[in-house]
Amino acid sequence: MEENKYKKLFQITEKLHSSLDVNTLLGELFVILQEVYPDFSYYLLLSQDTHSHNDLPIIDLDYDSENMTAIHAYVSGNIQFENSIVDNHAILYAPLKGGQGVYGVLQIIAPNTPHFPDHEIEFITLLARCAGSALENAQLYQQSRRAIADLQLINETSHRLNSNLRLTETMTFMSEQIKTSFDAEEVGFFLFSHDQVKVKVLSGSTPFFFTKQARSYIDYIKEKIQKGSGPLFIGDLNLANITSFHSIMAVPMIQRQKLKGFSIIMHQIPYFFSFETFKLLQSLLHHSSLALTNSLLREELEKLVITDHLTKLHSRKFLDEKIQRSMKKDEEGTFILIDIDNFKEINDTYGHQIGDEVLIQLANLIKRIIHGRDIGARWGGEELAIYLPMVPLNTGIALAKSLVEKVSESTNPPITVSCGVSYWNKERLDSYQYLFKRADEALYIAKETGKNKVIIQGDNITVS
Structure with a gap:
């Protein structure tokens, strides 16, 4: 029988x-x-188990467990025994040991024995060692495959991000990568204002982060990040009046x-993300940070190129x-050329700083009255312009x-402006140079006939 x-x-062992x-x-x-x-009963107590075994007698091995004999067997690596005279059974705890x-x-x-x-x-000792060795091999194999998959994800993401994507494309791609790779429900990217007080939700974040319901999560993470908490890994978030999302991962962008900002990844199920997932997210964002920074800098540079530094108009x-x-x-389209009346007198009376402030006030007014595709621009000096396509x-x-x-x-001090308006449509041959010339001529007439008025393209009709 023994043989x-x-x-x-x-x-x-082979099996x-x-x-x-x-x-x-x-x-x-x-x-x-x-x-x-x-005739025996058995259970398997596993440490760091990330699998689901609903059909098997497997339970987690917790360090705060009341079963100290099992803990001792795990820590010492030696077989332990437990006897119950009352229940008339004996228990053996065999550690699953690998290399x-x-x-x-x-x-x-x-059952039915005191010892x-x-x-x-x-035999059970050898069986446990065999199982421990096989389990170690399987886990090492799966870890190596996971490591290879993680490296491929990081490499593919870094390669794609370094292909000069625009900021919105970059964030959208990152959001999709994270949702797919981490099974995340919500992914958000946030940029701090220059004074570190406000945060802007970047395009590419999932729609949830643009809603009022997301503000509590954003403000909570923002406060933690600003206090220097570093990356955050929260298994079961419980905030007052907030119960939707429990699993949170957040990584600062430095x-x-x-x-400079931070990212938030969320899921409704508590403890949904593993710590391995958290480490992968940090690595992914670390390797992608250069591409994200380049996208931010490129868009800032483009904005500087197309924006007047004083008025912030185009x-x-x-x-x-x-x-x-x-x-x-x-x-069709309408072009409006605007000139500040008696601007030299303003500079001479109040100084050039006040003159600049007057320009800024006029620019802010233009920003308020235009919308959609309309474009406000600084034409040059004290002249501004508005173009209204369609x-x-x-x-x-x-x-x-x-x-x-x-x-x-x-405005303060109060000023007046004169406007020359020109118009084009597809029904007649026209050009950009001629459109500007008509508006410039109309503006000249407005200035010469009393100022503080609007003149239409070359027909010499005073509108106001």
Whole structure:
């Protein structure tokens, strides 16, 4: 019988080592135990188990467990015994030991005996070692495959991000990568303002982060990140009046040792993300930070190129390009050239700083009255301009009149402006240069005939 049992052990060893899948291996172990010890009961206590075994007698091995005998077997790596005279059964705890550590404890219960049978101890010890070695091999194999997959994810993401994507494309790609790779429900990217007080939700974040419901999560993470908490790994978040998302991972985005923003990844199920996932996320964002920074810097540079530094309106070059493009693809458009009346007197009376402030006030008024595709620009000096694509002449005149009326009320010291309005449509041959020339001539007439008025393109009609 002993000889047959050890022959069986050899077959068991071959069988356990033939699989590199943890779930399959553990299933085989319980089949073997059922064959060899049909009258015994058994449980497997596993440490750091990330698998689901609803159909197997497997429980987590917790360090705060009341079963100190099992803990001792795990820590010492030696077989432990427990006897119950009252229940008349004996328990053996055999550590599943591999070459690099102990992976769990096999609990075997022998009924109707006060002491565990001596002749079974050696066999169970060998069986546990065999199972421990097979489990170690399977886990190492799966870890290596996961490491390879993680490296491929990081490499592919870094390669894609370094292909000069724009910021929105970069963030959208990152969001999709994280949702796919981490099974995340919500992914958000946030950029701090220059004073570190406010955060802007970047395009590419999932829609949830643009809602009011997301503010509590964003503000909570923002406060933690600003306090220097570093990356955050929260298994079960519980905030007042917030119950939707429990699993949270957040990673700060740092550029040249300065906090620029952060990312948030969320799931509704508590403890959904593993710590391995958290480490992968940090690595992914670390390797992607250069591409993200480059996208931010590139867009900041582009914004500087197309924006007047004083008024924050668009530059003339940008406006020129937009008008020429509009005249090729749109049906019509209205152009308004604006000049501050007696601007030299303002500079001479109040100083150039006040003159700059007046320009800024006028620019802010223009920003308030235009919308959609409309473009406000600094034309040069005290001249500003508005272009209204796909807007008929009457609408453009009404906007110019409104601007002239509101200027004196919205500026301090109060100023007035003169406007020249020109218009084009597809029905007649026209050009960008001629569109500007007509508006410039109309503006000249407005200045020469009393100022503080609107003149339409070369027909010498005073509108206000």
